[in-house]
């Protein structure tokens with residue numbers, strides 16, 4: 001896996017200090033999805049809301065100084081230390097963490113819920129944490145994770161996962177880290193997870209694209 005990647009990263013305000021949990025759901029969702037890689041139109045599609053409503057919320061957030069949609073180019077290095085450090089902090093609570101993750105996913109984004117209709121959620125919770133742990137360990141060892149991730153992406157296509165679901169899952173992952181770690185989940189850690197999640201998703205979606213459409 002490539003550890004270095006050219007990517008558009010937003011200039012964001014130091015929102016890690018922001019208590020997003022007390023916000024209403026829509027501003028919170030827009031806030032997490034406004035990472036400079038998506039415009040308001042894309043966010044409207046992802047959240048199944050009208051463009052005008054998303055623009056209104058975006059404007060309010062911008063006025064309050066929380067999001068800056070302007071992006072700038074930076075070369076980023078995937079920060080394995082930060083991934084591991086943050087993962088280790090949630091690892092002792094991994095069952096509760098994974099449960100909160102899915103609860104949040106289903107309450108904030110009901111669209112993918114039907115895909116899990118027949119899923120054993122307890123098993124699924126431990127698969128999620130095991131995969132995250134394996135990715136962090138694999139990246140640390142410098143393993144080539146591409147084939148594994150592409151296969152996982154192919155399985156996901158069969159499960160009905162679509163490319164547009166990935167950013168939702170990524171946003172929920174960040175929110176769950178924030179919920180468990182609060183200010184210990186630093187801006188740098190958040191960026192490390194955003195970057196890692198982006199790389200994982202790109203590989204999974206690419207793997208899925210090699211399967212014929214059903």
Ligand code: HEM
Pocket residue numbers: 112115116118119120124127128131132155156159160161162165166169197200201204
């Ligand atoms: C980084 C992104 C993701 C990772 C690491 C991940 C990880 C996993 C893992 C390890 C499994 C068990 C796989 C297996 O059967 O071997 C799984 C199953 C599943 N995932 Fe994901 N996933 C990701 C994104 C998504 C997305 C975006 C969706 C769509 C909403 C999704 C929906 C599902 C479903 C429906 C299952 C099947 C559950 C079942 O067995 O019934 N996943 N995922």
